[in-house]
Amino acid sequence: xxxxxxxxxxxxxxxxxxxxxxxxxxxxxxxxxxxxxxxxxxxxxxxxxxxxxxxxxxxxxxxxxxxxxxxxxxxxxxxxxxxxxxxxxxxxxxxxxxxxxxxxxxxxxxxxxxxxx
Amino acid sequence: xxxxxxxxxxxxxxxxxxxxxxxxxxxxxxxxxxxxxxxxxxxxxxxxxxxxxxxxxxxxxxxxxxxxxxxxxxxxxxxxxxxxxxxxxxxxxxxxxxxxxxxxxxx
Numbered sequence: 001x002x003x004x005x006x007x008x009x010x011x012x013x014x015x016x017x018x019x020x021x022x023x024x025x026x027x028x029x030x031x032x033x034x035x036x037x038x039x040x041x042x043x044x045x046x047x048x049x050x051x052x053x054x055x056x057x058x059x060x061x062x063x064x065x066x067x068x069x070x071x072x073x074x075x076x077x078x079x080x081x082x083x084x085x086x087x088x089x090x091x092x093x094x095x096x097x098x099x100x101x102x103x104x105x106x107x108x109x110x111x112x113x114x115x116x117x
Numbered sequence: 118x119x120x121x122x123x124x125x126x127x128x129x130x131x132x133x134x135x136x137x138x139x140x141x142x143x144x145x146x147x148x149x150x151x152x153x154x155x156x157x158x159x160x161x162x163x164x165x166x167x168x169x170x171x172x173x174x175x176x177x178x179x180x181x182x183x184x185x186x187x188x189x190x191x192x193x194x195x196x197x198x199x200x201x202x203x204x205x206x207x208x209x210x211x212x213x214x215x216x217x218x219x220x221x222x223x224x
Binding site for chain 2: 037044045046047050059060061062095101102103104105107108109110
């Protein structure tokens with residue numbers, strides 16, 4: 001069974017930093033693109049970042065470029081999102097999703113990031 | 118970026134009825150489109166990909182059609198568990214984008 005478990009969400013002040021993690025199991029992690037997708041409270045979905053199977057290629061939505069960095073460790077079956085210079089508009093549930101070349105085939109339950117003073 | 122527009126925003130229907138949800142793209146996405154279902158407090162779940170292919174373990178009550186800029190999700194004979202929010206998502210071009218969602222509610 002595919003499992004994706006996010007962690008690291010917290011309350012952080014504007015301008016602060018946070019690192020999210022996603023632990024993957026139940027599939028061969030190194031064979032899949034992986035992504036982070038977020039959902040602001042009561043709003044729709046936004047695909048934030050994606051990373052290729054071997055980590056050689058990454059892509060970001062314009063609103064997070066230069067502030068958020070996606071990475072992975074295939075030896076640890078883990079996906080990460082380093083979040084710097086956080087803004088109130090980054091407040092959202094962040095989902096780890098399997099996929100990034102096409103659609104999200106499996107999703108974690110999400111971790112809540114709140115940016116507020 | 119490609120803007121995805123879903124209609125209607127809310128659809129009020131009764132169990133047993135047939136529901137038709139629309140998704141329009143600002144430019145052609147060919148058949149590079151997925152549909153997701155999201156229930157309150159849960160993560161999205163993929164229903165359809167490549168416009169018309171049902172994902173694993175998805176009921177054949179769900180079907181997708183269309184291509185280019187006009188795509189449709191049809192749910193035949195609504196069951197109580199089908200009342201949720203539905204999103205379309207294009208993966209024709211990065212950044213991948215979602216529609217704003219259609220809330221399917223019980224009439």
